[in-house]
Amino acid sequence: MLSNLRSPYLALPGVHALPSHLPLGELGLLxxxxxxxxxxxPVLVDTGxxxxxxxxxxxxxxxxxPRDLRWIVLTHDDRDHAGNLKEVLMAAPNATVIANGLAVSRLGEEWDVPAHRVRTVNPGRTLHLGDRSFTVIRPPSYDSPSTIAVYEHGNRALFSADSFGTVLxxxxxxxxxxxxxxYLTxxxxxxxxxxxxxxxxDQSKWDSALAEVRGLGPSTVLSSHGPTATGRTQHLLETVRGVPSADPWLPEEDIEVEAVLDRYETQPLPD
Known part of the structure; x- marks a missing residue:
């Protein structure tokens, strides 16, 4: 397999991004x-x-x-977020996973995370991890019921999981x-x-979810699926606010079902 991982870069003081991407055909790169x-x-947010x-x-x-890594915040158990969790835990003997309890259960479909190396959390919890403080929230949009996001108070940075991701x-x-x-499209x-x-x-409930992010006042959004976005939080919120009223999106189909059926019905039956 060819890795798409690029060189780490400094996203914020004391915060390095480990960037990769997933090709999405004609749509672009995620x-x-x-x-x-x-x-x-030290805290690792997701494992690639x-x-x-x-x-x-x-x-x-x-x-x-590896011996210094103390915490692994797993935003959810999807393979693009937990793909190297086992390998990182095996190499880092002092690291403990922080995740929603449902994520831990779902990880058990493939691998049982040792119970003594897990701390489960729900939105609303504030964690003091060494000299860093993180508040756990439910991000506005997500594709897994186990998803959490974390707001790091020192940098005023929101690690937003799938929320505010984009295709480039x-x-x-x-x-x-x-x-x-x-970027916004x-x-x-x-x-x-x-x-x-x-x-x-419901638009009012959607607005309430966005208001929680606005209330935290992040100066930087660090999405699992987007470039570092500093000073753009208001634009991001305005963009995703319109999502419920936008046309739903579906990928293109490989075949036109009706056309195939028409061809089948018009073909002569074999003798």
Whole structure:
């Protein structure tokens, strides 16, 4: 397998992104990020994709000694977020996983995470991890019921899981490197595609979910599926606010079912 992992970059003071991407055909490229938060007790947010196995661990351990990694915040159990969890835990003897309890149960479909190495949390909890403090929230959009996001108070940074993700034509480390219209259009598309239930969302309830993010006042949004976005939170909120009223999105089909049936019905029967 060829890894799509790129070189880590400094997203914020003390925060490194470990960036990769997933091709989505004609739609473009979906960023897939994990983040390492340095501090007295280093925190890894997500563990990347299995296709990046080997390269992901090499990049991670170039930034932190495995024995020093203390926490792994798993935003949810999807393979693009938990793809290297087992390998990281095996290499980092002092690391403990922080996740929603449902995520831990779902991980058990493939691998039982040792119970003594897990702490389960729900939205509303504030965690003091060494010299860093994180508040756990439910992000506005998600594709897994186990999803959590975390707000890091020191940098005023929201690690938003799938929320505020976007599809890009070319990879970029910073949102300022991307045409703004393309960036926001890709965000609307990704949100509708990744969370199709948003087409059924009550607008007032959707607005309440966005208000929780606005109330935290993040200066930077670090999406698992987007470039670093500093000073753009209001634009991001305005973009995704319109998602429930936008047309639902579905991928193109490989065949036109009606045309195939018509051809079948008009073919002469064999003798």
């Amino acid at each position: 960023p897939v990020n994990a983040y390492l938060v340095q501090g007295s007790e 994709m299995a296709i990046d196995r080997g390269a992901f661990e090499e990049a991670l351990w170039s930034l932190v000694d 034509e070319d990879m970029a480390d910073n949102a300022n490197e991307v045409n703004e219209q393309d 890709g965000m609307s598309l990704f949100t509708r595609a990744n969370a199709p239930w948003t087409a059924l969302a």
